[in-house]
Amino acid sequence: MKCPRCVQRIHRAAASCPHCGFTLADAEARFGATEIHILSLTDNAGILPRGDRGRVECAMRKITLRFPQIFLSIYTCTLGEIADVRQFGFWLLNRSVLDDVAADKSNDAGIFLILDPESKAAGMVFGYLLDPFLDEVDTFECLSRAHAHWLEGNYADGILRCLTHLDLVLQKKSQQAKRKPKFFEQKVSGPARLDGSRNASNAAISGGVIAEVKQEVDS
Amino acid sequence: MKWFWLALAAGIHSSAIAQVEATDTPVETAQVELALTEKIVEEPSKFIKVSEEFLPAYLAERPSQFLIDPQNLLGSSTFQERLEFLNYHAGDSSIDLFVYVIGGDQQIPSEIDQQDRLSRFFSTGRPAVVVDYYLGAPQRSVFSLSPSITEAISVAERNRALESSIMQALAKTKPSEQLESFLAQMSIRIYWMERMLAGEAAARDVRPVLTVENRLSAAKLAKSEKLRRLQSLAIQFSPFVALLVFISLIAFIFLRRIKIRARYHFPLFDVEPRLGGANGAGVGAVISFANATISPASQRDQVPDSLHR
Structure with a gap:
């Protein structure tokens, strides 16, 4: 695990970053302390035309159906001077309320894809439910699938590629978890x-x- | 071979001298030596003459069938097979093929005029090719044409026909198989002679045309035969194949539906909150697509502040 601010490794139960002291409070100071209400597909940056939006929503729905415990959220925005996708993702995961997601699903079951076309950066964060199963490498692989498309400004295609790979990774991890649950339990258990x-x-x-x-x- | 006979004669000569010395009679010695000297000078023939009892069958009358084997060298079954072939050839061609079978170590007495045989027996009736075939020694075969077509068929063509037939025969080892190959090839060559007789100019250079056409027709025949077999196989097995394809399709659709409808679950574990985040904290990757020169691979190791502007 890494700190969203200094990107140094931190302990799995660290209350604050031992290197820079970062906590959610620091992120709130930067992005706001109040909850924000969003939809699972929020295109604040306006990079998804209507047709592309439909394709992306369809892909999101498929994954949500296949993995009933979790939900997906895609959030595009221009962060401007405060651009730090990693910190913003951490903040969004903990401070957003998704109006179109079932109330029984809390954000710890969510996977958030944040896309900033201005700073040309994208990040992926996920809640505690997937903490034992996914890691930085998995999410990086998903993002790297979209890299070529995003370079050319084909945001929808990039997102679809990213979701396709995410689907495969989640299937694989779920099957592994079914076979070896203790292995994953050990990853998140305390000292x-x-x-x-x-x-x-x-x-x-x-x-x-x-x-x-x-x-x-x-x- | 000549040297072999000379050496053999010399051996006989020396042994004879030894015998003569034992008798101690000078007159007899001189006579014997003279006789032996004459024997050495005279070239000994390695072939034996065909017995006189069979000569009439070879030379005295026009043959009543296309294969003449008075000595029964072929054996009855082989004789019948070859005769059937020659009959078939005669039915298919305007030039008959007569074959006299002679032993490989035999020869027709030289005093008999074989041209006389041709003029007497083959000057009338259908044109014919007459072959003296030496069983087991096809290279000794003698090829003749009936007088009616002698002029029309060039010597070169005759030689070619004989050579190619001998070559075909020599490709086999058994005498009966040699004869079979010889006759088959000769029959083919006679077909081309017919075409020459019919005045087809294109048939003059027969060798390459023959080869190509034969090969093409043989290939076509083989191909059509294969096609026919495949068709019959296809008809025979098509219900099974169709059933197999149908079952595979159903299985594929079934498995596909299962996969689409499959639901995946993750076991739930207690995770202690980090950095004050109630839902998640500090995990996940970030990628920059600002510059095409910065590849995803170079961004794999997420380092502190590497993506800050």
Whole structure:
């Protein structure tokens, strides 16, 4: 995991970035502290004509149907002087309310694609539900599929390519999670604790830690 | 070969001298030596003459069938097969083909005039090609034409016919197969002689035309035969193939529908919030498409502030 501001690695449960002290409060100071109401496809930058918009919505709907737990959001805007797609994505994930998404789905089940045609940058962030399954490399692969199209200004085509690859990645990860759930659980579980509350599956995976814990308990 | 016979004669000579020395009679010795000297000078023939009892069949009468084998050298079954072929040829061609079968180590006595045989027996009736075929030694074959077509067929053409037939025969090892190949090729050459007789100028240079046409027709025949086989196979198996295609199509559609309708789920795990974000924090990639020279690969390692303006 990396800090949205300094892009340094951070601990999975860090309350603030140990390198720069960044928190959501810093992002709110920059982009606003109030919630914003958006649609799952919000084209503030006006880069998607009506026909392209339909194609993109269709692709989004397919993914949402295939993966009932999650939803997709595409947000295009011109960030101007405050352009920092990574921080903006982090803020949007935590401060947006999607009016066309079922109320039982919170933003931690969302995947947000932010596209800024002015600064020519795009980012992808996702909530905690997908935290064990996706990582930076997966999202980067999705974005890189769209790179050539976006270079030429074909935003809709780029988004479609990006979503197609995302669909494949999610299918693969879901199948892997079905086969090896403990592997993914171990990725997000917290550090070992002496009170024995740590679940057995984590202990089974990290054998070295078990030995250490036992020693400490014995002593 | 000549050297072999000379050496053999010399060997006989020396052994004879040895025998003569043992008798100790000078007059007899001189007579024997004279006789042997004459034997050496005279070229010995390696071929034996055809027995007189068979000569009439070869020379005394016009043959009643196209294959003449009075010595029964071919055997009855081979004789019948070759005779059938010659009969077939006669039905198909205006020039008959008569074949006298002679042993490979035999020869017709030289005092008999074979031209006389041609003029007596083949000057009337249909034109004919007459071949003295030496079984097992096709290279010794003698080729003659009946007087009615001798003028029309050039010597070169005759030689070509004989040469090509001999070549075909020599490609085989068994004498019976040699004769079969010889006759087949000779029959083909006779066909071209017919065309020459019919005055077709285009047929003068027959060799290349023959080869190409034969090959083409053979290829066409083979192709049509293959096509016919394929058609029959296709008709035979088409219901199965159609059924297989239908089942595959149904299976494909079924699997496709299953895949489209498949729903994927992720197990839910408790994740501790980070950086104060209730829904997610600090993960995901950013890519810049400001410059075509900056490829996605060069942006793979996301470094601090690399994408800030």
